Amino acid sequence: MSLHGLTKGTPLEKAVAAVAQAEANGVMMYYALARLAKEQGLDDVAEVMIESVNQEAVHAGFYATLNGKYPQNFWALLETVKKAEIQGEAQVKALADKVRAAGFTEAADQMEIFAKQEGHHGVVIEELQKKYKLAKIDTAGKKIYVCPICGYEYAGDIDAEPDDWTCPLCGQPKSAFKEKSAVTVKAVKLYEKGFMTQPFALGGEDGTDKFDASVKYRSSLQNFVIDTGKEVILVDTGTPEDFPDQVVDDKTQIFLGSRIEFYVDALKTAGYQPEQVSKILVTHKHADHTGELAKFPNAKIYISRTEADAMNLTGDNVIRVDFTDGAYKNFPASQKIADGVYYIQAVGHTTGNSIVIVEAGDLNYVIHGDVTYTDEALYENKLSVVFEDKAAARETLNRVREFVKNNPTVYCSTHTPLGYENLDAKKIVDLDNPPEPIPPTEIAQNKASGKYVCSICGYVYDPAENGGVAFEDLPADWKCPRCKQSKDKFNRA
Numbered sequence: 001m002s003l004h005g006l007t008k009g010t011p012l013e014k015a016v017a018a019v020a021q022a023e024a025n026g027v028m029m030y031y032a033l034a035r036l037a038k039e040q041g042l043d044d045v046a047e048v049m050i051e052s053v054n055q056e057a058v059h060a061g062f063y064a065t066l067n068g069k070y071p072q073n074f075w076a077l078l079e080t081v082k083k084a085e086i087q088g089e090a091q092v093k094a095l096a097d098k099v100r101a102a103g104f105t106e107a108a109d110q111m112e113i114f115a116k117q118e119g120h121h122g123v124v125i126e127e128l129q130k131k132y133k134l135a136k137i138d139t140a141g142k143k144i145y146v147c148p149i150c151g152y153e154y155a156g157d158i159d160a161e162p163d164d165w166t167c168p169l170c171g172q173p174k175s176a177f178k179e180k181s182a183v184t185v186k187a188v189k190l191y192e193k194g195f196m197t198q199p200f201a202l203g204g205e206d207g208t209d210k211f212d213a214s215v216k217y218r219s220s221l222q223n224f225v226i227d228t229g230k231e232v233i234l235v236d237t238g239t240p241e242d243f244p245d246q247v248v249d250d251k252t253q254i255f256l257g258s259r260i261e262f263y264v265d266a267l268k269t270a271g272y273q274p275e276q277v278s279k280i281l282v283t284h285k286h287a288d289h290t291g292e293l294a295k296f297p298n299a300k301i302y303i304s305r306t307e308a309d310a311m312n313l314t315g316d317n318v319i320r321v322d323f324t325d326g327a328y329k330n331f332p333a334s335q336k337i338a339d340g341v342y343y344i345q346a347v348g349h350t351t352g353n354s355i356v357i358v359e360a361g362d363l364n365y366v367i368h369g370d371v372t373y374t375d376e377a378l379y380e381n382k383l384s385v386v387f388e389d390k391a392a393a394r395e396t397l398n399r400v401r402e403f404v405k406n407n408p409t410v411y412c413s414t415h416t417p418l419g420y421e422n423l424d425a426k427k428i429v430d431l432d433n434p435p436e437p438i439p440p441t442e443i444a445q446n447k448a449s450g451k452y453v454c455s456i457c458g459y460v461y462d463p464a465e466n467g468g469v470a471f472e473d474l475p476a477d478w479k480c481p482r483c484k485q486s487k488d489k490f491n492r493a
């Protein structure tokens with residue numbers, strides 16, 4: 001006969017729970033004692049401790065079973081344990097890195113072994129699931145709640161559980177559980193190992209001479225894809241495939257780095273096919289945000305009217321946005337794109353500039369295009385040197401800062417690896433606690449082609465198309481034929 005749940009709901013339940021907890025604590029204590037005994041060369045003492053601890057573990061499991069602490073059909077539980085163990089490997093490894101950085105090498109070595117063991121536990125569970133063909137747990141139509149500490153996923157109506165219900169894995173109270181959002185945001189990674197200078201990133205209002213050109217921040221290029229669970233929505237589409245590689249010299253203010261993948265390939269790497277994309281939201285007209293708009297046969301392109309007109313966009317699938325849904329939080333003009341996805345007027349960088357805000361559970365993802373080039377600018381409240389309307393760019397930055405102050409926000413940037421690092425760690429912006437700036441350690445290098453690219457609009461100056469006149473030999477007052485920027489805004493390609 002099964003002992004499962006015999007004492008659950010009886011007057012014995014509390015006492016059994018207390019003794020289960022005491023036995024579980026005993027496991028921790030005896031193993032700690034065994035380790036200490038070993039450290040002191042008392043192997044026989046350690047042996048006795050270990051013998052006791054194994055019995056304590058058996059006892060704890062017995063009492064937990066009596067109280068029905070874990071479900072009798074345990075496969076759903078094992079599925080979440082598997083996920084937690086697999087995630088646990090990275091978490092323990094990250095902690096081991098910190099322990100190592102603190103100088104505790106021996107402890108870190110041990111923890112790296114533990115990290116691998118966590119991952120191995122996950123693999124072993126998976127093998128069992130396969131053996132018993134129970135890997136897939138039916139959660140269809142059920143709400144999922146996630147433990148913030150261990151990642152345990154509860155499927156069903158958590159409110160119906162008793163008030164003292166706790167996470168079966170780590171003991172967190174019911175109130176700590178958060179409903180799992182169906183919405184996910186991923187980065188589409190396009191360029192890496194670039195840099196930008198401090199005057200470029202911060203000098204828009206105070207003047208570039210107020211900043212130190214020898215200070216560099218890391219740069220990259222990535223756009224973002226929103227998976228709402230019902231549809232796949234892109235925010236910007238990278239550079240065009242024929243966008244030339246940039247070459248660095250001492251005048252370079254921003255260098256995107258070297259190409260990782262073309263946009264469509266990078267989207268596939270993120271897990272999506274072009275045909276799946278139903279909507280594209282364009283933050284602004286610049287070439288590194290609009291390069292591959294034409295590659296999505298089933299997508300409607302949402303772009304502000306100002307920006308669409310500036311790009312002369314035509315086609316039935318182009319939706320000129322007039323922000324008819326009114327204010328969104330502290331932004332005066334917005335348009336709802338899908339549940340939890342808002343396209344928001346945020347001009348300044350360009351006169352038709354927009355940002356995207358995604359609500360996912362308790363978090364907000366602000367996908368802001370080029371409101372700032374690096375997160376340091378957000379924290380230090382500085383504009384970059386690139387804007388079409390400085391006053392409006394200032395107002396937009398003020399509004400973005402106000403938003404992140406009042407709403408838990410993951411800040412998804414286009415031109416710094418912080419964009420995807422924030423996303424991976426679900427790091428919430430805390431304006432009062434800026435992260436340590438990370439200087440670039442590795443910068444990609446490309447060979448010069450004689451071509452120059454406008455850093456603002458992406459226009460390519462090719463001597464071969466201009467009677468062989470080298471860019472260097474163009475008059476000093478020469479302007480970009482497309483966006484009228486001066487020569488110094490061009491980068492070597």
Ligand SMILES: [Fe+2]
Pocket residue numbers: 284286349370
């Ligand atoms: Fe831009």
Ligand SMILES: [Fe+2]
Pocket residue numbers: 286288289369370414415
């Ligand atoms: Fe950009």
